[in-house]
Amino acid sequence: MAAGTAPTPAMIGRAAQWAAELDGDDVTAARRAACESWCAQDARHRLAFERMRALDQRFADMGPVERTALSRAARRRAKPRTMAAGLATLLLLIGAVWLAGHSLLGRQYFPDLRTAPGDLRELALEDGSRLHVDTDTALSRALTGDERRVSLFRGRLMAQVARDPARPFVVETTDGTATALGTRFSVARDASGTIVTVIESRVRACATAWTRQACIDLGAGDRARLSDGVVERLPAVDGEHASAWSKGWLEADDMPLVAVLAELNRYRARPIRFDPAALAGIHITGSYPLRESDRALAAIAATSGLWISQSGEDRMISRDP
Missing domain, CATH: 3.55.50.30 (Phage tail protein beta-alpha-beta fold)
Structure with missing residues (x-):
């Protein structure tokens, strides 16, 4: 997002206030109208507010005590000084979440999809690609006009990629990236690193460090481990056997x-x-x-x-x- 179209910190803070205030059953129609009026003043206002409401949905797993405390902190009006201190803390928290949401480490706490132990899923993407998602896996995906990106936080997936030369298909982990140069490949991530396995065609595997990026191209049956800024080629495997878990x-x-x-x-x-x-x-x-x-x-x-x-x-x- 261009700097001129991104919400400012003040807008983010106000959006956080509105999101917290409107998260309750006792909100009056006048307050909802006031929020809508604020959103209509600037496209960045609406963007910030919608993202805050989306964060609220991501916090749905919170217990009732934590959610009630969060809402009351923003709605409290009887004690202005207490309100200011509580709200400052709240806005700092939401601001930190906002900033973290733009990093892979932060986004791991808000995945689009989680699978439970024993659960295997097949996911159809809007571009025609398909993801086979293994047990105990967490991921997010983002398809834009320039790129198709899947963020794998833990577990394993296999991507069957629809051809689109104008939009690269990338699976990222904290260890690096795997960019499709063909069709089918799998990416697995655990505490020791990331393993990329190619089932069909080719994939470029890159391990990312602070100061450099090391990459190798892999063909069918090839594997590589990404860890600590190093990409290491592993012994080749039978691609169909390696992907049998997806079935x-x-x-x-x-x-x-x-x-x-x-x-x-x-x-x-x-x-x-x-x-x-x-x-x-x-x-x-x-x-x-x-x-x-x-x-x-x-x-x-x-x-x-x-x-x-x-x-x-x-x-x-x-x-x-």
């Missing part, structure tokens, strides 16, 4: 059993219990349904000679009964 399957090809169980646990509300040391050295091969992990566990036990014990909803797999 609800885990493909294991001589995969350590401990790693398979850890992956299945990502999709369970109650994790499978096991002793990693006791199961070390066991490798398995097969296709396992991620949405039916009890069935997957039974198949694993049957083919590897292991035992499953059950206590209520808990499951445990071990070498001995």
